[in-house]
Amino acid sequence: MVATQTHKEQIREAPIQRRDGMILNQLSQGLFALFGLIVVYILGRALFENPGLFMQQVLNGLELGFIYALIALGYTMIYGIVKLINFAHGDVFMVGSFASFYAISILDLHRWPAWIWPGMSSTLVMIIGTITIILISMFVSGLLAVVMERFAYRPLRNKPRIAALITAIGVSFFLEYFGALPFVFTNNYITYDRPFDVTVYSAGEISPVVIGVMWGLLVISLVAYFMLRTQAKSGDMKAQAWLRHPLLQFGWLFGGFFAFVLTLAGIHLESGGKVWDLSVSNVTLVIMGASILLQVLLQFVVTQTQLGKAMRAAAYDKDAARLMGINVDLVIASTFALGGGLAGAAGVLYATAFKQVYYLMGIIPGLKAFVAAVIGGIGSIPGAFLGALIMGQTEVLSAGFISTPMRDAISFSLLIIVLLVWPQGIFGEPPGEKV
């Protein structure tokens, strides 16, 4: 506040010899760097003392991060297209997990293939049943998001932005407290029956063939990526199109993460009293797989289809998009549907991981996912994904090695620090200020 002094004031006041303040800036940056170094030191010491424990925490963080990623994608898409912080998104996530809870506990839908073909192998029933449950909950949440958009946000689209924000808060309260009514979800923690049985894989139980396949997938997609890039540089349009294809992305994301996790869990080492014996549960693997798959599908929709093109156009300039003959209302509704669907899938995965559902369960994951979207750069899909992974790691590592009760505070401090250092987030575009 002292830095901006008008020219006139300078003349009127006694002339002060003003010097360059860069040295002061560097001093304070040095202090911040010192602070960062302390954090790095604490984490590094933890890694050195017990690498096995540390990497186990990293795996747990991945599980959390992938769930946050699914919620964050909805936040970021909705913000990108209607510039609205949709506070009700966390509650859509909650409704999604309750939908799956009812589908499992009351309707028993996760075993439907066994009703039709009683002789089916139980593994196959489990796989099909889980996919069904995820789809049902995606459908319910997507529908809820569309209804929300139609009746709460659309009438306010040309009103001041704060009206829409207050409406979002109102919708959020409504979903929570309507859910708390005794005949809806009740206000108790409810134990959630997982759609599939949990098995924990540790070293020796993971076949090297699977690990090899994953590494192979990673290597193949990376090789394909670099080959396509050299071809694309020489002007091959087809190669350029393939370079941006989600299939390639799926290859390296899926291959990379699974290779990483399975390799970590598949190795057993013992030396000098330090034991490296990690385990990974099938819940984590399902969460990773579903999250990567859905994220890549979303990328496919956004980059390769007419709808995605329309979405990008509407996000860029709604009026111009309307002039080009795009049905902007439909595009916004489908954005909400996609975002809600992803939140519903996240709801199933979250409830599966933590084994309980609760009418306020959407608030904190919703907020963390929102923070992830901001860290990654709000409006950017890869940013939301990366931000969510960072958020998951921050939460788990700070809980594990810095201070357990302070983990939320550390996550949100990270948000403030990122905003200060990198105001638009990692992948965000600088806002074009119109004068």
Added chain:
Amino acid sequence: MMLQKLRKPGFYFLGISLLIYIVIQVPLSLGLLNNYWRGIIFWGAAITMVTLGLNLIYGFNGQFSLGQYGFYAIGAYASADVTYRWLHGDTSGLLVVLFGSLLSLLFYALVAAFLRRFYRVSALTQFTYYTLVTIFAFWLTVQYLVPLLGPGTLSLLQALPEAVSRQIVFFVALAGGAAMAGISSFLFGIPVLELGSDYFGIATLGFTIIIKVLLDNTDTILPFPEMKGARGMIGIPQWTTWTWVFLSFMFVVIVMRNLLHSSVGRTILAVREDERAAELVGIDVASAKILAFVVGSIFAGLAGGIRAHDLAFLHPQSFNFVQSFNPLIIVVLGGLGSMTGTILTGFLWIFLLEGFLRLYLPPGFETWRLVVYPLILLLMMLLRPEGLFGQYEVPFLRQTFPSLRKSVQAEEEPLKEVAA
């Protein structure tokens, strides 16, 4: 002379305020108003003060903030700690808030004078230096001033009659809570107010959550065992009287009104209208934002002190970020940039939601009020998105620009003097 100077609207305003004071004070003294409704009135006043602060930050200065409850919590806990310690024969709380904030102000002046000698000083740098001197000021107070002045202050205050010393301690506690809120908002505001509107809102939301987590761990991570962390702080004296509530409320209203009607207030409004244009006409945008933010947070801190000494119990859960939407909802319902709207809606909101509906709904339907209230909110936003009162103000609070003739006269007067 005084009465002549006080213009008509001000006269009416003060008269009506005094009338309200008497109308509530008489049943309170006669014991006609039960404790529940007394609490509701005090709570309404506290919420309204918090919301007036938010209206200054968001309604008048355009900085979308969700951090108001964080400052409210800081004010509440700080002032409660001061009186709690005083009850246990310990003046350290009193001295720390008093001398810590005074020393900090002194150091801020020095740092500002020092930083003025440089150009290209980034906001983050300013934040670092101001934070360092704040820490230094409080360290000095705790380390040297408290042992030095503690016994003397204690015997001095104990020499006074109990009723007098209690009022003095309570005053210092309220002022100290407000000062703590002000100092923290100043430090937080320097770097964060540079961000754009939505990002600022998100950062303040993060601030509220951080404060809530810190309050949950006051006895384990912070050195305040008497706050008892997540179990909630008990043993706070119930010292808030209607006079104190009324005085602080009037303080908030009049300070805000006079601030907004001054030239500084017009720079605050100009920043809301168009930041870029305000900068171009030579307004120091950064300091206008910080001023509005700090004053708004001081109001919240003051309200926190009032609320803490009325409820006599503090729990971190009542300051979580879901609660921090309440001032935002009230300020939008009442009309952004309308003090009248905020005041009336604030009281109405507490009276309806916590008073009438909680008491008079049929049993088994208490939870329904939280279902119906968002629906009313949605309807309000659909039908009247500009708020119940829009930009309406009662005459005293209305911005009255001096008429052209008066301003011309005012400019001519010094010239006459020179001619004479």
